[in-house]
Amino acid sequence: MKLFVTGASGWVGSAVVPELLAAGHQVVGLARSEKSADALWNQGAVVHRGDLEDLDSLRSGAKDADGVIHLAFHHDFENFVNAGELDRQAITALGETLEGSGRPLVVTSGTAGHAVGHILVEDQPANPQSPRLSESAALAFTDRGVRVSIMRLAPSVHGTGDYGFVPTLINVARDKGVSAYVGDGANRWSTVHRDDAAALFRLAAEGAPTGTVLHAIGEEGVATRDIAEAIGRNLDVPVTSVAPEQAMDHFGWIGAFFSLDIPASSAVTRQKFDWQPQGIGLLDDLEANYF
Structure with missing residues (x-):
């Protein structure tokens, strides 16, 4: 598959890209800087210039791909509401582009805050009070012809x-x-090694049924x-x-x-x-x- 990856040069994305390439997929990675572009090029990915605020760049990347893995997120913990809204807009743009195609959209979320004090399991819905809107934004496309899956990452x-x-x-x-x-x-x-998380992103893109919530949890x-x-x-x-x-x-x-x-x-x-x-x-x- 030709997979468009946002956040491709980030901490998790820089492990997801070689995981996908090793499995025979083509990777088009979103890059907002020359440093990110160089890193992606050196890994063997195709560079697509843009960022989360440039919705047209997201749409064009998704349009030409067989699927999308959305890893990018502005981790601005002092303005987390704004970061959550930016993520919602990005996911909506990606979902609308893939609508009706049956192509995969793997969206990154987290486990923190959904079931504090209890062991969070995959069928536990996201906390509706969370300012991070990734899951609700993505799951809105499950009945619109997009193969949506949610990847919840451990806090570490x-x-x-x-x-x-x-x-x-x-x-x-x-x-x-x-x-x-x-x-x-x-x-x-909870924790997960980065390489294990990368392998799970690949599995989700390759075959997770629409509406699936996956937990990238090693411990x-x-x-x-x-x-x-x-x-x-x-x-x-x-x-x-x-x-x-x-x-x-x-x-x-x-x-x-x-x-x-x-x-x-x-x-x-x-x-x-x-x-x-x-x-x-x-x-x-x-x-x-x-x-």
Whole structure:
């Protein structure tokens, strides 16, 4: 298939592209900068210039493709409502372009916030109060001739070169001179290795039935205290608890996420798609590759 990939040069996208190419697919990657364009070209992808705000560039990329994998998202946590609306508009433009064709549209979402304090499963609907509108925007096209699937990513998509949530926690620990967790640190984060997530994106594009929700989850839940202790051990700084009401002051914007208990299961995804994560777990990855 010829697949149009947004966010193709991002953290997850830069693993999805070689996964698709290795499976014999052609990749057209959205690039908004020369650096991104060069990275995609060097991987063997065709470069399509544009960004999420340029809806015409999204439409033209989707029009000429056999399917779309939508990974791009503006992770502006200080203006998350605006980021969610931009994503909704992008998904709508992609869906309208694919309408009536039966072509796949794989849309990226996350597991955080949908079932706080409980293990999130694939058939649990997205939280209607979430400012991220990815799932509702995409699922609106399931009865409009688009093979829509939703890929929920774990809050920690880890691997060598990670610059996401866990490296942010490491930087906070460096700056503060202490590695902290919130409360008793029993709240959990699900995790997935980036390469395992990339393989699941390919499987979704190749054959996920319309309306399918997939969970890219390698580990159901790692205690945040264990994450903090691994960071403290490797930085040789003390490990301590921060009261929930002080989390935002200590951690900044990531405090809201690090306070959440957000485990998730991928049992249904594994069974339906014969997907078996092979990457090492987050704590082992921390020890081996993050310092």
